[in-house]
Amino acid sequence: xxxxxxxxxxxxxxxxxxxxxxxxxxxxxxxxxxxxxxxxxxxxxxxxxxxxxxxxxxxxxxxxxxxxxxxxxxxxxxxxxxxxxxxxxxxxxxxxxxxxxxxxxxxxxxxxxxxxxxxxxxxxxxxxxxxxxxxxxxxxxxxxxxxxxxxxxxxxxxxxxxxxxxxxxxxxxxxxxxxxxxxxxxxxxxxxxxxxxxxxxxxxxxxxxxxxxxxxxxxxxxxxxxxxxxxxxxxxxxxxxxxxxxxxxxxxxxxxxxxxxxxxxx
Numbered sequence: 001x002x003x004x005x006x007x008x009x010x011x012x013x014x015x016x017x018x019x020x021x022x023x024x025x026x027x028x029x030x031x032x033x034x035x036x037x038x039x040x041x042x043x044x045x046x047x048x049x050x051x052x053x054x055x056x057x058x059x060x061x062x063x064x065x066x067x068x069x070x071x072x073x074x075x076x077x078x079x080x081x082x083x084x085x086x087x088x089x090x091x092x093x094x095x096x097x098x099x100x101x102x103x104x105x106x107x108x109x110x111x112x113x114x115x116x117x118x119x120x121x122x123x124x125x126x127x128x129x130x131x132x133x134x135x136x137x138x139x140x141x142x143x144x145x146x147x148x149x150x151x152x153x154x155x156x157x158x159x160x161x162x163x164x165x166x167x168x169x170x171x172x173x174x175x176x177x178x179x180x181x182x183x184x185x186x187x188x189x190x191x192x193x194x195x196x197x198x199x200x201x202x203x204x205x206x207x208x209x210x211x212x213x214x215x216x217x218x219x220x221x222x223x224x225x226x227x228x229x230x231x232x233x234x235x236x237x238x239x240x241x242x243x244x245x246x247x248x249x250x251x252x253x254x255x256x257x258x259x260x261x262x263x264x265x266x
Contacts, residue, residue: 001226002157003164003217004118005111006171008086011127012078013068020077020126027110029153030117033146037115038072040136041128045069056134065129072126080111081121087207091214094121101221108226109217110157112171114142117149118157132170143173150175162186162227165255166213177255185255186230188213193261202261212262216242230256 022034045052045066052066068075081094097105109121114132119125135141154175163177163185177185190209191202219240220227227233230246237244237260247257 001108001162001164001228002159003109004167004171005088005109005213005217006166006168007111007113008084008089009129009131010085011083011129012085013127015076015078015082017076017078017124019074020072020124025116025123025125026120027118027153027157029156030149033149034116037117037130037136037139037142037145040138041069041115041130042072044136055136056129057131058129062129068127069129072128075126077124077126079121080119080123080125081105081109083125083127084111087210088214091211092218093214097218097221100224101218104221104224104226108221112167112174117146117174118154132174143170146174155181162229162233164188164217164233166217179253182255183249183253184229186233186258187255188216188258188260190260190262193263208262212260216240216260230258234258 022031022038025031025034044055049063049066052069053063056065056069058065094102094105106120106122110118111121112118112132113130114134115128115130116123116125130142132143132146133141139145154177158177158181161184163181165172165177165185165187176182189204190212192205192208193200193202195201216237220236223236223240225236225240227236234244234246237258243261245259245261247259249256
């Protein structure tokens with residue numbers, strides 16, 4: 001099972017340890033592309049601060065992120081699972097997983113990134129700011145930049161098992177599973193269900209979406225569930241108490257679409 005996660009905008013800073021060692025990162029086929037993006041980002045942030053802030057889409061209050069990016073090569077690197085924060089990662093609670101679940105997480109979870117392309121949660125990276133929606137002056141839109149290297153690397157990383165795609169649309173643009181891999185891929189949408197004047201209304205709400213995805217992954221890991229196909233995933237999630245509605249693809253080579261319906265987060 002390979003679980004594709006979005007990163008978080010906010011990231012943990014501080015700590016102690018050695019700086020980034022690019023050659024130590026998993027998915028080494030992404031190495032040349034990572035070096036290119038890192039070079040462009042550091043150069044941008046070492047120059048005109050206002051231009052860098054505009055390119056990165058940072059508010060005045062996040063001006064310090066530019067200076068942080070400038071020092072990426074020498075900054076402290078920590079496991080990606082400690083760097084990414086926010087609603088999804090709070091619900092996932094990597095640091096509190098039982099040992100067996102933590103080992104499964106290390107094998108299964110891949111976080112997509114505008115800077116790194118994709119990393120596993122054990123990869124040591126520094127805190128950074130660079131979303132997939134950024135257009136770097138020398139490279140253009142990062143979502144488009146990553147498509148070619150991702151198309152080479154990710155099918156191999158997917159192996160022969162289930163691909164559970166929990167990415168947001170910006171990060172999904174960097175790699176779209178195709179062919180046989182797509183046929184064993186399941187994308188998940190979280191719908192908030194509530195009664196309005198006695199009529200059920202469903203909507204996509206950011207908090208419910210992120211928190212439920214984090215809880216869903218945690219529950220799968222804790223249960224030791226390794227579904228081999230989208231159909232097995234549906235069964236596993238229902239066994240774990242989730243309300244799941246599946247849209248089975250009409251023909252082979254297409255991803256499954258799953259709706260997880262929630263009324264509240266608990």
